[in-house]
Amino acid sequence: MAEAVVSFAVERLGDLLVQEASYLHGVSDKVTEIQAELRMMRCFLRDADARQYENEVIRNWVAEIREAAYDTEDIIETFASKAALRSKRSGLQHNLKRYACFLSEFKAFHEVGTEIDAIKSRISLLTENSQYNLRSIAEGEGSGFRTKSQQLPRQTYSHDVDEDTVGVEDSMEILLEQLMKPDKGGSVVSIYGMGGLGKTTLAKKVYHHAQVRRHFDHVAWSSISQYFNVRDVVQGILIQLTSANEEHKTKIRNMRDEELFESAYKIQEEKKCLVILDDMWKIGDWESLKPAFPLHKAGSKILLTTRIQAVASHADPLQGFLYQPGLLSEEKSWELLRTKAFPRDDRRDPTTINNRELLGKEMAKYCGGLPLAVVVLGGLLATKHHTYEWERIHKHTKSYLRSGKDKCEQQGSGVSNVLALSYQDLPYQLKSCFLYLGHFPEDHEIHKKALVRMWVAEGIVSRVGEETSEDVAEGYLDELIGRCMVQVGRRDSNGRVQTCRLHDLMRDLCLSKAEEENFLEIVNLQQMETFSSSMPTTRTSNKVRRRAIFLDRRRPSESIEEARLLSENGDEGANIYVNLIPQNGTYLRSLLTFDTQYSSIIPKVLRNTDWKNFKLLRVLSLEELLLEENIPEALGNLIHLKYLSLKSASLPSFPSFIRNLGCIQTLDLRFYSAADADQPINCFGLNKVIGRMKCLRHLYLPMYLKVDDSKVQLGKLSNLETLKNFDGEHWEVQDLAQLTKLRKLQIRNAKSFKELVIISSNPPVPFQTTLSPCIWIK
Numbered sequence: 001m002a003e004a005v006v007s008f009a010v011e012r013l014g015d016l017l018v019q020e021a022s023y024l025h026g027v028s029d030k031v032t033e034i035q036a037e038l039r040m041m042r043c044f045l046r047d048a049d050a051r052q053y054e055n056e057v058i059r060n061w062v063a064e065i066r067e068a069a070y071d072t073e074d075i076i077e078t079f080a081s082k083a084a085l086r087s088k089r090s091g092l093q094h095n096l097k098r099y100a101c102f103l104s105e106f107k108a109f110h111e112v113g114t115e116i117d118a119i120k121s122r123i124s125l126l127t128e129n130s131q132y133n134l135r136s137i138a139e140g141e142g143s144g145f146r147t148k149s150q151q152l153p154r155q156t157y158s159h160d161v162d163e164d165t166v167g168v169e170d171s172m173e174i175l176l177e178q179l180m181k182p183d184k185g186g187s188v189v190s191i192y193g194m195g196g197l198g199k200t201t202l203a204k205k206v207y208h209h210a211q212v213r214r215h216f217d218h219v220a221w222s223s224i225s226q227y228f229n230v231r232d233v234v235q236g237i238l239i240q241l242t243s244a245n246e247e248h249k250t251k252i253r254n255m256r257d258e259e260l261f262e263s264a265y266k267i268q269e270e271k272k273c274l275v276i277l278d279d280m281w282k283i284g285d286w287e288s289l290k291p292a293f294p295l296h297k298a299g300s301k302i303l304l305t306t307r308i309q310a311v312a313s314h315a316d317p318l319q320g321f322l323y324q325p326g327l328l329s330e331e332k333s334w335e336l337l338r339t340k341a342f343p344r345d346d347r348r349d350p351t352t353i354n355n356r357e358l359l360g361k362e363m364a365k366y367c368g369g370l371p372l373a374v375v376v377l378g379g380l381l382a383t384k385h386h387t388y389e390w391e392r393i394h395k396h397t398k399s400y401l402r403s404g405k406d407k408c409e410q411q412g413s414g415v416s417n418v419l420a421l422s423y424q425d426l427p428y429q430l431k432s433c434f435l436y437l438g439h440f441p442e443d444h445e446i447h448k449k450a451l452v453r454m455w456v457a458e459g460i461v462s463r464v465g466e467e468t469s470e471d472v473a474e475g476y477l478d479e480l481i482g483r484c485m486v487q488v489g490r491r492d493s494n495g496r497v498q499t500c501r502l503h504d505l506m507r508d509l510c511l512s513k514a515e516e517e518n519f520l521e522i523v524n525l526q527q528m529e530t531f532s533s534s535m536p537t538t539r540t541s542n543k544v545r546r547r548a549i550f551l552d553r554r555r556p557s558e559s560i561e562e563a564r565l566l567s568e569n570g571d572e573g574a575n576i577y578v579n580l581i582p583q584n585g586t587y588l589r590s591l592l593t594f595d596t597q598y599s600s601i602i603p604k605v606l607r608n609t610d611w612k613n614f615k616l617l618r619v620l621s622l623e624e625l626l627l628e629e630n631i632p633e634a635l636g637n638l639i640h641l642k643y644l645s646l647k648s649a650s651l652p653s654f655p656s657f658i659r660n661l662g663c664i665q666t667l668d669l670r671f672y673s674a675a676d677a678d679q680p681i682n683c684f685g686l687n688k689v690i691g692r693m694k695c696l697r698h699l700y701l702p703m704y705l706k707v708d709d710s711k712v713q714l715g716k717l718s719n720l721e722t723l724k725n726f727d728g729e730h731w732e733v734q735d736l737a738q739l740t741k742l743r744k745l746q747i748r749n750a751k752s753f754k755e756l757v758i759i760s761s762n763p764p765v766p767f768q769t770t771l772s773p774c775i776w777i778k
Helices: 002-019 028-050 056-090 095-139 169-179 199-208 210-215 230-242 246-253 257-270 283-292 309-315 330-341 350-366 371-381 387-395 397-403 415-424 428-439 448-458 469-482 504-516 556-568 571-579 601-608 633-637 656-660 686-690 733-738 753-760
Strands: 188-192 218-223 273-280 301-306 321-323 499-501 521-524 546-550 590-594 619-621 643-645 666-668 698-700 722-727 744-748 774-777
Touching: 056 095, 169 188, 169 199, 169 210, 169 301, 169 321, 188 199, 188 309, 199 210, 199 273, 199 301, 218 230, 230 246, 230 257, 230 273, 230 283, 257 273, 257 283, 273 283, 283 309, 301 309, 309 321, 309 469, 330 350, 330 371, 350 371, 350 387, 350 397, 371 387, 371 397, 371 415, 387 397, 397 504, 415 504, 428 448, 428 469, 428 504, 428 546, 428 590, 448 469, 448 499, 448 619, 448 643, 633 656, 656 686
Parallel strands: 188 301, 188 321, 218 273, 273 301, 521 546, 546 590, 590 619, 619 643, 643 666, 666 698, 698 722, 722 744
Antiparallel strands: 744 774
């Protein structure tokens, strides 16, 4: 992840040099120098980043680099923010005060220059230290680890078959049918899905199945994994397909590469062969092996397992068969857990067994239907011979699943270790996107549009070539889905993703990595703790850059009771209020709240927070917030805020502070009146509020909005792409013709379709109209 942070910092500094050129003219040379230092540092990180957990020196070095990159971005953005604010104010000052403004600017240049020099010295020292650390990586001094070329693959063996499998019958039937198809069928059958789904188990079942052995003349098994030697793989396959004796094995090992590939190709062409390639990670790996297989020319077949859908699709794009096993149901999860946790000849007291069964059924639910998690948990429970031990594991099921062993034992290969391979394989652009998903609560349905706009607002995603930033972000989400790290929730009629979610165990991995990388902090009032308090940490900084607050989902009466108890706890209760939002918000980039419907806490925190400190805040989500008083005007100080959502909130009046949000890109104002949800919300002078927002791209207005006599004019919003709840009766429909980038429009109270001729005669993109209470143009 350090490579991701540094790479992101290099790109971000380049963006700042372009976007904030007018504010950085006094220090641009220094910014360019530190960008060059970081670019050089990035070259050292690729190997170190993957091995930081195997060596404490490397781990500390990587953490220091990460923090230096974070601090660099903080300094430059803070300086640009202050310069922008001074520029805004100087336009209002009298000429006699401009001299003081110049002195202030000179002082700011000097301060930021000094800070950049200090950061540059830090990075230079870290670069020098990298020479030693690189030698450690290459030589493995005192650590026992290997370089990538020497690293042992995650081997799987065909003979190591788990007899206690549950819920694979339907999958086996589907796979056998595809493999037994006539010769004219596709050559490649691919099993894909998230880590721990049981892909290898299915492949082993196929490999040993009696029908397979009768149908195919020869079978071969090869474990690919993330690092493998192409020649070794082809040699192994040829030896298995020819049932070679020692003399023939020696002959195969002495073959030239061309001869080796040709021999493997010919035997599959002449005989019916099944080759299983287990755990393939990259399209390039398939391409390197492909010359050894006679695709579409014989009755031979290839069974491939992978976590990545793109790899599965690429192997045989025209005729190949893709299969994704499903998660286990609760019933099947318990059935599998029971086979692993209970001896077959268990003769213990029936009451003891019943008590453990009740605990086991509860624990099986925590596994989320992931077979690996059930097997790991079952293996752990099988070693526990007392009910109190089962109760202890039941109380902390998730932590045991992560490690795969009792806390008192040496940490082993738990579920998170297997899932972490998918995270480690991510390109740096996707790692931050994945970690950002940790903001959302367990089982939360994440709306794609909101998610990608948050990514863009934070600067995690930037445009590539002709593509917009949001198009790139949607591509990143599709790739995370294709890597089976994110699950699809709902799709629209065209098959596009509308919502997504994280599997519970994948979310645990996400939170664990976010904690390790100092990326995100969760405050969970449902548990009255932060997730970091219960996890091991390598955090080297107390700077909070992103925070999500999970509030209470209970009924109002219970929330009131909680508030009473908190008030009785004196200082301890007060600290919970104070610490929800970091009082030093200097470094905060994102702040999201969830389950605020019955909370009386957030309104108090909003009032007591000094928002002047939150200059770097980019994303603010206060959805479903219930306020009896107006949102503090101080939120208008968030001049770099790019995403603000008040969706489904209850507010007493239109928030006038938004007029100062000149950088806002997404503005969701679909709140309702605190007095009556069906009453219109008064906003007089809306033109002055909305018309200033030159960067606005997505605008969601309240359902019922009452404005003054003047027509609402939106023609100045030249970058607007989404407009919802436009009132066709009271506002100027003609203004919509000037919105040349508009892609989605929702109109209420349209008088007639004649008013839409101006828009529809020259739409920016192909659109459809639907007769409904609202008119949509897409």
